[in-house]
Amino acid sequence: MIEISHLSKRYGQLLAVDDISFRVEPGQVLGFLGPNGAGKSTTMKMIAGFLAPSAGTISVAGHDIQAEPLAAKRLIGYLPEGAPAWGEMTPRQFLGFIADIRGLDGALRARRIAEVVERLNLQRVLDQSIETLSKGFKRRVGLAQAILHDPQVLILDEPTDGLDPNQKHEVRSLIQAMAKDKIIVISTHILEEVHAVCTRAIVIAGGRLLADATPAELERRSRFHGAVSLSCADTPALVAALRALDEVAQVEVDPQDGRVTAFPKAGKPLFPAVSALIRDRGFAVDELALESGRLDEVFRQITLPVHKEGVRR
Amino acid sequence: MRSPVISLFRRELAGYFATPVAYVFILIFLILAAAMAFYLGGFFERGQADLGAFFTFHPWLYLFLVPAVSMRLWAEERKSGTIELLLTLPVTMGQAVLGKFLAAWAFIAIALALTFPVWITVNYLGSPDNGAILAGYIGSLLMAGAFLAIGSCLSAATRNQVIAFILTVVVCFLLLLAGYPLVLDAFSGWAPQALVDGIASLSFLTHFNAISKGVIDLRDLVYFGLMIAAWLYACAIVVEMKKAD
Numbered sequence: 001m002i003e004i005s006h007l008s009k010r011y012g013q014l015l016a017v018d019d020i021s022f023r024v025e026p027g028q029v030l031g032f033l034g035p036n037g038a039g040k041s042t043t044m045k046m047i048a049g050f051l052a053p054s055a056g057t058i059s060v061a062g063h064d065i066q067a068e069p070l071a072a073k074r075l076i077g078y079l080p081e082g083a084p085a086w087g088e089m090t091p092r093q094f095l096g097f098i099a100d101i102r103g104l105d106g107a108l109r110a111r112r113i114a115e116v117v118e119r120l121n122l123q124r125v126l127d128q129s130i131e132t133l134s135k136g137f138k139r140r141v142g143l144a145q146a147i148l149h150d151p152q153v154l155i156l157d158e159p160t161d162g163l164d165p166n167q168k169h170e171v172r173s174l175i176q177a178m179a180k181d182k183i184i185v186i187s188t189h190i191l192e193e194v195h196a197v198c199t200r201a202i203v204i205a206g207g208r209l210l211a212d213a214t215p216a217e218l219e220r221r222s223r224f225h226g227a228v229s230l231s232c233a234d235t236p237a238l239v240a241a242l243r244a245l246d247e248v249a250q251v252e253v254d255p256q257d258g259r260v261t262a263f264p265k266a267g268k269p270l271f272p273a274v275s276a277l278i279r280d281r282g283f284a285v286d287e288l289a290l291e292s293g294r295l296d297e298v299f300r301q302i303t304l305p306v307h308k309e310g311v312r313r
Numbered sequence: 314m315r316s317p318v319i320s321l322f323r324r325e326l327a328g329y330f331a332t333p334v335a336y337v338f339i340l341i342f343l344i345l346a347a348a349m350a351f352y353l354g355g356f357f358e359r360g361q362a363d364l365g366a367f368f369t370f371h372p373w374l375y376l377f378l379v380p381a382v383s384m385r386l387w388a389e390e391r392k393s394g395t396i397e398l399l400l401t402l403p404v405t406m407g408q409a410v411l412g413k414f415l416a417a418w419a420f421i422a423i424a425l426a427l428t429f430p431v432w433i434t435v436n437y438l439g440s441p442d443n444g445a446i447l448a449g450y451i452g453s454l455l456m457a458g459a460f461l462a463i464g465s466c467l468s469a470a471t472r473n474q475v476i477a478f479i480l481t482v483v484v485c486f487l488l489l490l491a492g493y494p495l496v497l498d499a500f501s502g503w504a505p506q507a508l509v510d511g512i513a514s515l516s517f518l519t520h521f522n523a524i525s526k527g528v529i530d531l532r533d534l535v536y537f538g539l540m541i542a543a544w545l546y547a548c549a550i551v552v553e554m555k556k557a558d
Contacts, residue, residue, distance in 0.1 A: 011557075048401040051557050073403040080401070084394035086324075088331040093324075100320035101402050129331070145398070 001025055002047065002153060002183055007056035009042050009207075016042045018207035019056070024200075026152070029179045031198035031215075032187035035303055039207040040187040041081050044157050047185065048078040060153055074102070077151035081158055083142030087131030091122050091141045094130060095148060102149040116144040119174060135162040143171065147178065154178070156186045160193060172197045191295040194218075205303035219293030221301070227291040228274045229261045232283050241281060247273045261291070317404040321412025322419070329420045338382065342424045345374055350431065363441050367431055368449040368525040372489055372518060375460050380481035382417055383464025384474040387552060391472045396556055410549045414465050414541075421457045425450065445527030452524030455537035456517060460485050462544035469551040472558070485517075492516030 002024045009017040017039040024030050032040045045051040047058055049065045049072060058065045063072040085094055095116065099109045117123060120140040125133055130141060139162060146154060159175070160168040175184060175197050188194065194201050194215050201218055203211040211218065219225055232238045235258055242251045242260065247268040252261045264270035271290045278285050329335040346367065350356045354366030390396040399409055435441050464481040471477050490496050492513045500509050513519075520533045 045397070045557075048397075050397050050401050070403045070405065073401060076401070078398075078401045080394060080397040082394055084398050086328065086395055087393070088328055089324075093327070097320060097324045098402070100323075101317050101404060103403075 001059075001061060002185070003057075003059045004043075004047070005057050007043065007046060007058060008054050009039070009046060009051065010054040016207050017046070017053075020204070020207075020209045021056075022202060022209065022212060024183050024185060026181055026183050027179065028200055029175060029184045029186065029198045031194040031201040032185060032204060033189065033191070033194060033201055033299060034187075034204035035189070038204045038303070040204055041157055042207075043204070044078075044155050044185065044187060045080075048076055048080075048155050049073050050080075074149075075151055076153045076155060077146035077149065078154075079142045079146040079156045079159055082161075083139045085130045085138065085141055085145070088129055090127050090129055091117075091133075091144070092126045094141060095144060098145050098148050104149060112148055112150065116148050119147075120144045121170075136164060136167045139163055140167075140171075143174070152182055154182055154184045156184070158188060159186055160188070160190065168193075191299060194295060203299065203302050205306040208306065210302050210306065215295065216292070218298050219295060222291075222293035222295070222298045223263060224261070224291040224297060225293035226270055227261050227263045228270050228288070229259055229291055230274070230278075230285050230288045231257070231259050232285045234283070235260060238283055238285075241277055241283070242274070245273055245277060259287075316408070317402075318408045318412045318415070321404065321409060322416045325413050325416030326419055329416070335420065338378070339424045339427060342374070342378055343427055345378075346370070346428055347431065349374065361439075364431065364435060364446050364449055365525070367428070368453055371453045371525075372456060372521055375457050376482060376485055376489065379421065379457055379460035380464050380478045380485065382420065383461050383481060384468055384477040386413055386417060386465045387469035387548075388472050388474045388477050391469075391556070391558075396552075400556065406549045406553060410465070410545055410552065414461060414545055414548075417461050417465070418454075418458050421461065422454055425454060425457070442527060448527045448529050449525045451529065452521050452533075455524070455534070455541075456521050459488075459517065459537050459540040459544070462541040462548070463488070466544045466548035466551055469548050469555060488515060489517045492519045 004023065005021045007017055007020045008015065020039075020043065032043070034040050042051065046053050047060070047065070049069050052066065060072040061075050063075070065072045089097070092113075095113050099105075099113060104112055117126065120143055122137070122140060122144060125137050125141075130138060133141065139159070143156070143159060146156065156175075160171050163171060172193065175186065178184065179197075179199075186193075186197070198215055201211070201213060201215050202209060203218075230238070235253065238260055239251050239253060242248050242262045245262070247264055247270050248262045249265045250263045252263070253259070254261070262270060262274060275288070277283070278288070349370035350364075350367040354369055356366045359366055387396070390399060400406070404412075432446060435446075436443070460481075463484055464477070467480045467484065468474075468477040470480070487496055493516070497509060497513060500512055520536050523530060523533050
């Protein structure tokens with residue numbers, strides 16, 4: 001378990017992290033969301049034991065990161081932002097070094113290295129110096145390093161940044177596969193990622209914790225939640241018919257693709273009414289979808305006020 | 314379980330030889346060491362079977378070559394972000410500082426050991442006091458260690474390697490000559506005599522010359538040991554302060 005209480009970090013005048021508290025239990029994949037400069041990386045650096053908090057405490061499986069840094073660091077696998085690694089080393093040497101430092105030896109050392117190499121598909125580049133590798137491979141070498149000792153706690157700062165869609169998919173599958181009994185914290189500003197891998201999301205902006213919920217709960221905050229989108233050849237007639245429905249609060253037409261979105265009145269299920277309308281009036285609908293909510297919209301709604309407020313502290 | 318210092322040491326030392334820089338450095342060191350001994354020091358003309366002419370120039374050689382090794386020690390880690398990786402591994406700050414320092418020192422020791430043909434030459438030509446020569450090597454290595462400790466501290470203070478290099482050269486130069494008028498005159502006019510004496514006793518050259526003459530005095534060893542320990546301690550503090558910048 002990770003327990004963070006009243007964590008703050010101040011750089012001179014700037015309060016980068018402002019009194020954040022939360023806890024993460026094994027089995028959870030926690031997504032850290034926030035605009036650039038929100039304090040995500042700073043928080044992760046403090047959990048990983050790189051930066052000392054200005055105030056507050058962090059405990060990793062009962063070990064306070066300040067009081068017992070080594071015990072805590074042994075339990076943590078950390079991928080720093082940008083996946084730094086010593087460029088002149090090959091992935092084989094690099095992983096060997098990490099294994100030595102982590103105290104893995106003998107058969108276990110060989111097995112773990114073979115396992116992560118296999119999992120992250122590093123076989124092809126094992127003996128090529130890291131500085132000559134592509135961004136995707138560098139990121140995977142960084143991930144391999146983080147999971148090498150099969151840590152209880154994984155802190156991954158933007159694990160899929162700079163990867164192509166296939167690689168992103170692989171990394172997400174990897175995270176999901178490991179999630180069962182571990183604590184995983186990832187930071188990202190890719191919202192689809194939260195949906196794909198996280199069981200819980202924390203939104204940070206301006207150093208403050210603004211929301212802590214499951215992705216589905218966040219989506220429910222969206223005005224799109226429960227809305228119905230559809231497209232039809234005869235848009236004006238459809239819009240008029242939708243507006244006449246009792247359950248509809250508002251109808252919008254996307255000026256670009258002509259997609260119609262009907263928003264429900266609070267608490268009223270809209271989809272059955274719309275589908276009945278289509279059936280009864282015989283609209284030729286090409287497409288019909290129930291919206292679960294749009295995370296990007298919720299994200300803006302949560303973080304924009306803080307952004308506008310600026311650095312007034 | 315092996316100490317992390319050893320793992321760090323091995324990684325660092327292998328790192329030197331992973332690039333051509335190490336070989337270029339060793340080559341230049343050997344050429345300059347030999348050139349200074351034979352041309353400036355008049356190795357043959359002296360007609361003495363010792364390595365005095367060889368060791369005399371080591372402080373000046375180190376003044377430029379050691380900062381070239383030390384400048385990247387921490388500056389590079391900070392610039393490339395690997396410092397974050399290093400310091401989130403289960404190692405203490407002391408282990409990290411020591412592992413990196415020892416690897417750099419071992420690298421210089423390898424370069425120094427490769428000057429053995431000079432030793433063979435002098436043994437071939439005459440019958441030198443090999444104990445004195447060994448003392449000279451020890452003194453030379455201690456001197457390099459002290460320079461390196463200074464360099465590693467100053468390398469931690471900046472992420473710009475050129476600045477680290479220049480700062481290290483200046484500080485080493487001042488400490489080299491601390492016992493000479495160039496430095497002492499700046500203090501003798503106003504400072505109490507005790508302070509002037511104190512500064513004079515910090516001089517690298519005084520202690521180095523004592524050892525390289527073949528006299529290993531415990532005080533000189535303690536001096537270099539303390540010098541290295543103090544600068545490494547300062548290095549650990551500076552890394553801790555500056556790591557997040």
